[in-house]
Amino acid sequence: MKRSPMIAFDKLRFEIQNCTRCPRLTEYRAEVGITKRKSYTHCDYWAKPVAGFGDPNARIWILGLAPGAHGANRTGRVFTGDRSGDFLFAALHRCGLANQPTSISVDDGLKLNNVFISATARCAPPGNKPLPSEIANCQPFLDREWELLRNKRVILALGAIAWNAAIAMAVRNDCPLVAPRQAFGHNAEMSLEPSLMLIGSYHVSQQNTFTGRLIAEMFDRVLTRCLLASA
Numbered sequence: 107m108k109r110s111p112m113i114a115f116d117k118l119r120f121e122i123q124n125c126t127r128c129p130r131l132t133e134y135r136a137e138v139g140i141t142k143r144k145s146y147t148h149c150d151y152w153a154k155p156v157a158g159f160g161d162p163n164a165r166i167w168i169l170g171l172a173p174g175a176h177g178a179n180r181t182g183r184v185f186t187g188d189r190s191g192d193f194l195f196a197a198l199h200r201c202g203l204a205n206q207p208t209s210i211s212v213d214d215g216l217k218l219n220n221v222f223i224s225a226t227a228r229c230a231p232p233g234n235k236p237l238p239s240e241i242a243n244c245q246p247f248l249d250r251e252w253e254l255l256r257n258k259r260v261i262l263a264l265g266a267i268a269w270n271a272a273i274a275m276a277v278r279n280d281c282p283l284v285a286p287r288q289a290f291g292h293n294a295e296m297s298l299e300p301s302l303m304l305i306g307s308y309h310v311s312q313q314n315t316f317t318g319r320l321i322a323e324m325f326d327r328v329l330t331r332c333l334l335a336s337a
Contacts, residue, residue: 111162111254118250119157122228127243131229135179138230143176152182158224158251159184165220165259165336169268171309172227172236179230183212184223189312197322201329224251226271248275259301259336265309266290272304303335
């Protein structure tokens with residue numbers, strides 16, 4: 107009997123949340139959960155790896171870098187509880203891909219339509235910089251999502267690390283790369299196979315959005331392109 111996709115996603119979520127492959131990240135995420143940020147001293151931190159979230163039938167797959175130390179590492183859901191998530195989910199809501207413009211906690215009622223979101227690395231890293239070995243340790247999780255997200259038509263890579271991870275994932279999964287490999291850039295595009303497009307955007311980090319490197323109108327245009335490519 108064929109296994110339900112939701113059961114497969116639940117199994118993957120359990121495996122991710124219980125992963126201890128990276129000693130440095132395992133120690134760091136737990137330490138952050140104990141010391142906490144001053145404004146979150148009343149919160150019980152998740153302090154574990156963070157699984158993907160969204161529509162299992164999604165045609166658009168958004169790939170970020172890693173959980174924020176006081177965002178997803180606190181709340182247990184990708185891009186939830188920090189300024190990066192505020193920017194991302196407001197944009198998804200404007201495009202009709204989310205039922206609400208905010209993502210505050212795992213029980214806030216947020217639902218995504220036609221979008222799945224995950225990260226290149228599943229644990230919050232010191233300085234927001236996972237090591238190459240730590241990214242490699244998370245590759246099997248990306249490969250499982252690649253297999254489970256059978257309706258994907260677009261991968262939206264937020265930043266160069268996610269862009270390179272997406273190309274490496276495609277190669278590992280025998281994707282033909284029908285176009286020459288492209289360097290990362292905002293609005294960069296690359297055909298991974300005839301029915302799968304890779305699109306790049308500057309990351310929705312505070313560093314980019316507060317400095318104006320990435321503004322709402324720029325990201326809305328990227329999402330509009332994703333919608334067109336996924337149709």
